[in-house]
Structure formats: structure tokens, C-alpha cells
Amino acid sequence: MEYFKKAFDLILHDNAELFQIIGTTMTMSFFSTAVSSLLGIVLGICLGRTGIKGKGIIMRILNTLMSLPPVVAGLVVFMLFRSVGPFGSFHLMFSVKIMIIAQILLITPVICCLTASATEEKSKLISETARGLGLPWHKEMTLLFKECAGQLVSIVLMGFGRSIAEVGAVSMVGGNIQFKTRVMTTAIMLETNRGDFEKALALGIILLCISLLVNSVAYGIKEKMK
């Protein structure tokens, strides 16, 4: 209970920096989830529908990438984008953009894999129905989206969850710079290292509350769509 009080104190008083951290966290998680969802869902549906030969191998590779450790994703992006690296001329190190790039690398395989397995069965059924009725391609897709909407929302939320809770990749490429690339998780890590466990825990509670809020909104929409 004491920690909840501390969390409230943080929100009410010491809040200029906190809001900045929450803002950066939300911006980062929103864009990384949005781009990953777009890529992952399109790829996932294609994978679910297709019957090409290499499908098994592709699925296995994607499944392996689902367990890609965040810090490895961060390391790969760091090696590519550091100033002496191949993409160094973009000068993206220690920016929110590069944190988003690292997270896209991390989240897209998860969304792609889950979408593929969620839509595979229905995809076949709908495809048969559509062929029978002579429906055009885009109508078939709309039908598929309507059928799988609930599952897709859950998948996107999972991606969002991985993004907002992730610390390894964002601290590696973001550098945890105050007022610039510090997000909730790296702030929690910093306060833990500083030994201010109460503040760290309070930040953790705030993070969970934000996540609860986002999930509630999404579930509200999901219910309405039914």
C-alpha cells in the first residue's frame, strides 16, 4: 500500500520528468507496435494462406526469432547504426527512432508468427467460400479481418506488451539519456541500481497502470466489434 502511495506522490508532485518519461515510452511503444503490426499481420496472413514449399522452414525461423533476446536485437541494431557502422551516416544512435527500429526487429516475428497460426484455418475456409461466391480479393480480406478481429487485437496487444516492458534493447541503443531516451523500464533499472527500490517499484506500478489502461481500451473496442 505504501508503494501505491509513493506512486501517487510521484504522479502528483515530482511529475515533469515522469510525464516526459511516460511520453517517450508511449511514443516508442506506439510506433514500434504499429509498424510491427502492419508488417507482421500482412506477412502473417500471407504465410497463413500460402502453401509454398519453404513454409515450414520460414515458420521455424520465425519461431526461433520469437525467442530473440532483446539485448541481442539491441546489439545488432547498435552494430549496424553506430557511427562507424554501415548505416552510421543516418546518425540515429541514442534517439527514440533507433529504439523503435530495435523493437520492430524484436516484435515483428512474434506478431507474424501468431497471426499466421491464428488465421491459417479460417483463411482456408474463407478462401473457399469466397471462390464459391465469386467475391473479389479485397472483400475476402475484409471477411478474414472481421472473422479474426478479436484474435488480432490480442496479438497486437501482446506486441505492445513486449514493447513497453522491454529493457535490454532500448538501453543498449537508446543509452538511457535523461529527458531524451529514458523510458519507464530503463528508469526503473536506473532507480534499482541507485538503490531507490521504492521509487523503482512505484514506477513499476505506474507502468502496469498505463498498460492496464491501454488493455482496457482495446478490450472495450474488441467487445464492441463482436
Added chain:
Amino acid sequence: MKKLLAVLLVMILAFSFAACGGKQTDEGTTVPEKGTIRLATTTSVNDSGLLSYLLPTFEKKTGYKVEVASAGTGIAIGYAKSGDADLLLVHSKKQEEAFINDGFASTERLSFMYNFFVIAGPSDDPAGIAATATAADAFKKIAEAKAPFASRGDNSGTHNKETGIWESAGIDPSKESWYNSLGSGMGDTLTKANELKAYVLTDKATFLSMKDSLTNLMIIKAEADDMKNTYSLLGVNPGAAEFAGKDIKINTEGAQALIDWLLSDEAAALIKEYGVTEYGEQLFYLIEK
């Protein structure tokens, strides 16, 4: 789906506005803005709170903005070697010398301040190290008593210091059952040492800032000559061989301005005062020029 995105977008905008509001209150300086200086440093420097205490004065005075990236000695030096930092503030002599030998430094090793490592341990001091003269002697006693010892084990500046002390004591503890190599940051290591009732080599600032939660530990041994922890500044050389032909932007001018200020009397006075009100003692000492 559209609605969900719309709601999320509104939330983000709201937070972004809140963030902007926060920033505006920080401004109000009359000095024109001059660009940013990227300082790479180790977590222990940042965790002690010294930089967030010192840097606002520098920023207000010069108009530069300092971005502090802190991520462990190895990564901090890695950032500098990648051309992603303008200067370094670290405390690991061996790694600093390697950095200079590889041609990455634009300055010599500017050692400007030090603090002391301390050995913390269970209050009853089971290995009886309180009366020893040096850290090496204390480590020998710990090894003789086979008392539990907690090590950072993360190749940080503090860990390198600890390894050096074991070497000068002529002991290789790495395979002993009483030696716990934890692979964690300073704060984490102290928390675990507290649970293990183990001896631990720590910087004083971090120990003092966590004193309340470390109920089983106290400082047993402090301020021996071989426990000095020297902090140095190193500018990054834009002409380093590794950077040739790459689009590298090093803010040499800004880095020099920050170095000059940190070596100035004004900074010296601030460093001397740091920690006195909060912990009742000076935490960082200046190296006399």
C-alpha cells in the same frame, strides 16, 4: 481497429503535450543554445548522482546541452569507439590505456578526482579484516577464513579493481565455493551481498545511498591506499584511424569546454561539497594539480 488506433493516438498526443509542458519549465536561460555534448560514462558514476548535480551549472553557464549515456564501462568505451560519444568519464585505468593506445583519444588521461572503494561486510566481521593495513591483506584474511564474498563479476571498473586486489594478494578465488561472482550492477550486488551476509567491494557513494536497506552490512574497511578509485576524462579523437572515411561527427569543441569546466575551480568547489549535506561526508576528492 481504427477506433483503437485513434484512441491510442489521442493518448500519445496528450502525453506528448504534457512532456512539452515539462520541458518548458526547465528553460529560461539567457545563454544561446550551442548544441549537444555526448558524454559516455559508467553506471556507477551516474548512479552516484554526481553528474546530475554538476551538469546543470555547466549547461546554464555555457549553453551546451550534455547528454549522458550510461551503460557500464565496457559499453561506454564501446560507444566512444563507435564514434557515438564526444568524451568519456570512466574509472578503469587498464581500459583507458588501451583506448589511448588504439588512437581513439584526443587528450591524455585527465585524472581529476577520486573516491574510495570500501569493503563492506557482516557487522560481526567474521574474517577479522578491520585491523588490516591494506585491501590486499583484508582479501587474504577473507580467503583464509573462507568467508562468503560477493563479486560484481561484470568486468566493470569496480570488478576490475577487485580482480587487481586479488592479484596483488596472490589469490585466485574464482573457483572457490565461498566466492560468488554475481554478474550484476553495484546496487544489485549489494542487495545480494546483504542476503548472503557476504563481504563485498563497493564504491562508498552507492553503499551510503543504499544503507537503509542493507541491514546486514556495514563498512568494515575504508580508505586504504590500494582502494583509491580514480576518475579520468578522455576526449574522443575525430581523427582516429577507425573513423577514416566514415561520416563521424565529434563535438571536439564542446567536449573541450566540458573538460575545461570540470577541471575548473568552480567545478572543484561543487565536487568538494557533494554529499556533505546528504551523507555528512565528502564523497569525491580532487587530485591536486
